[in-house]
Amino acid sequence: MTVTNWARNVVFQAGQVRRPSSVDELRTMVAGSARVRALGTGHSFNELADTEGELVSVAGLPPVAEIDREAATVRVTAGTRYGELATTLHAAGFALPNLGSLPHISVGGACATGTHGSGRRNGNLATAVAALELVTGTGDLLTLDRTDDRFPGAAVHLGSLGVVTHLTLDLVPTFEIRQYVYDGLPAASVRGCFDEVLDAAYSVSLFTSWSGRGIDQVWVKSTDGDGFAAPARWHGAELADSPRHPIGSMSPVHCTAQQGVAGPWHERLPHFRLDFTPSSGDELQSEFFMPRESAPAAYAALEPIAPLIAPVLQISEIRTVAADDLWLSPAYGRDSVAFHFTWIADAAAVAPVLAAVEQALSPFTPRPHWGKVFSLDPAQVRAAYPRLPDFLDLRAALDPQGRFRNPFTDRYLH
Numbered sequence: 001m002t003v004t005n006w007a008r009n010v011v012f013q014a015g016q017v018r019r020p021s022s023v024d025e026l027r028t029m030v031a032g033s034a035r036v037r038a039l040g041t042g043h044s045f046n047e048l049a050d051t052e053g054e055l056v057s058v059a060g061l062p063p064v065a066e067i068d069r070e071a072a073t074v075r076v077t078a079g080t081r082y083g084e085l086a087t088t089l090h091a092a093g094f095a096l097p098n099l100g101s102l103p104h105i106s107v108g109g110a111c112a113t114g115t116h117g118s119g120r121r122n123g124n125l126a127t128a129v130a131a132l133e134l135v136t137g138t139g140d141l142l143t144l145d146r147t148d149d150r151f152p153g154a155a156v157h158l159g160s161l162g163v164v165t166h167l168t169l170d171l172v173p174t175f176e177i178r179q180y181v182y183d184g185l186p187a188a189s190v191r192g193c194f195d196e197v198l199d200a201a202y203s204v205s206l207f208t209s210w211s212g213r214g215i216d217q218v219w220v221k222s223t224d225g226d227g228f229a230a231p232a233r234w235h236g237a238e239l240a241d242s243p244r245h246p247i248g249s250m251s252p253v254h255c256t257a258q259q260g261v262a263g264p265w266h267e268r269l270p271h272f273r274l275d276f277t278p279s280s281g282d283e284l285q286s287e288f289f290m291p292r293e294s295a296p297a298a299y300a301a302l303e304p305i306a307p308l309i310a311p312v313l314q315i316s317e318i319r320t321v322a323a324d325d326l327w328l329s330p331a332y333g334r335d336s337v338a339f340h341f342t343w344i345a346d347a348a349a350v351a352p353v354l355a356a357v358e359q360a361l362s363p364f365t366p367r368p369h370w371g372k373v374f375s376l377d378p379a380q381v382r383a384a385y386p387r388l389p390d391f392l393d394l395r396a397a398l399d400p401q402g403r404f405r406n407p408f409t410d411r412y413l414h
């Protein structure tokens with residue numbers, strides 16, 4: 001049998017995914033495997049989840065969503081998908097502070113890579129993790145929470161410290177969002193008013209096809225508190241008169257409701273609806289995080305190679321992520337801007353363009369998204385993470401026999 005990732009550009013070496021139905025069964029499995037790796041929902045675009053040994057999913061563990069109203073937390077099985085969890089939380093009067101663009105991904109897999117949405121004050125999804133329970137390389141069950149010095153090293157872990165069985169996440173009271181889309185933000189507004197545009201509301205995304213006409217669409221996700229007035233014309237962009245898909249040729253029926261109709265957080269923060277294919281479904285993705293203040297310069301650095309980018313691109317998205325203290329988080333220690341690229345599904349055609357993008361962004365110390373395609377020099381990636389040596393010590397302590405190592409982590413972490 002062949003097991004692939006969601007994008008089908010990675011065929012995993014393991015011919016099957018094992019699904020233990022209890023934590024004890026998982027512990028026995030880990031302890032008996034020379035090499036093992038957890039697979040979430042397989043939405044990463046590279047070999048991060050691959051292993052020469054056993055591929056294991058925690059989706060077979062008994063589902064759990066225990067809300068602690070007093071502490072405002074929820075304890076969930078790591079295999080839970082955000083879309084499913086969100087419905088339960090909203091019904092109980094709670095919300096997560098932010099979500100990625102799609103609700104289909106598992107909580108465990110998303111936090112493992114530092115998956116993020118957008119918003120000046122919004123950290124990536126791993127910043128909502130208050131505790132995690134994992135089966136380590138010795139087969140032991142370990143709980144790490146924020147009182148533990150090792151916790152900042154473990155919240156974004158790339159699957160290298162163990163198999164996470166459960167996570168406890170911080171909650172906020174449920175809230176409503178109004179989503180507006182603007183067409184045609186001139187490039188000059190990106191260069192001149194970047195902060196004003198990106199900070200105008202709770203979460204803002206810029207979509208561009210690098211066609212030379214600036215930003216194609218601005219998606220504004222506004223809460224009552226941020227006071228976004230939704231003018232018809234804004235920084236030279238026009239309020240859209242009908243729903244949009246970020247990829248102009250695709251149907252907006254895949255997307256969450258727009259045109260200022262108020263709705264619960266989980267039906268507005270992701271761009272895509274749980275019951276539809278997210279994005280285009282036939283694609284590769286790359287993304288680079290840089291210090292937020294370098295956004296206008298990074299944008300300007302890409303403009304000269306726009307004619308190279310556009311032919312192999314479906315759409316590009318620019319978002320912001322708040323700084324955090326998680327050692328392997330792409331937003332570690334710096335408020336960040338993230339430049340994302342949804343490429344056509346042709347790795348050979350994309351490779352030279354990706355290299356040109358990486359070269360153009362190199363002056364801004366880019367950190368690649370751990371779950372997307374990149375070709376940066378491993379030494380450059382390692383140098384961007386000052387706490388990597390501490391992470392490697394933590395990994396040596398929790399996985400002394402290297403069960404969770406794979407060629408990808410050997411290359412980028414050592």
Ligand SMILES: Cc1cc2nc3c(=O)[nH]c(=O)nc-3n(C[C@H](O)[C@H](O)[C@H](O)COP(=O)(O)OP(=O)(O)OC[C@H]3O[C@@H](n4cnc5c(N)ncnc54)[C@H](O)[C@@H]3O)c2cc1C
Pocket residue numbers: 006037038039040041042043044045048049058078079100101102105106107108109110111112113114115116117158159160162163164165278279285369371372
């Ligand atoms: C259409 C699409 C849209 C996307 N949009 C966004 C976005 O808006 N923002 C963003 O940041 N990213 C985005 N991504 C990337 C995606 O969110 C990340 O790659 C994420 O890590 C995928 O989660 P997953 O559950 O599929 O994990 P997988 O890809 O299955 O695994 C990722 C890593 O997590 C580890 N892992 C998974 N489960 C466990 C576990 N239980 N215990 C230990 N380790 C585990 C794996 O070993 C691997 O190292 C998108 C991807 C797609 C396909």
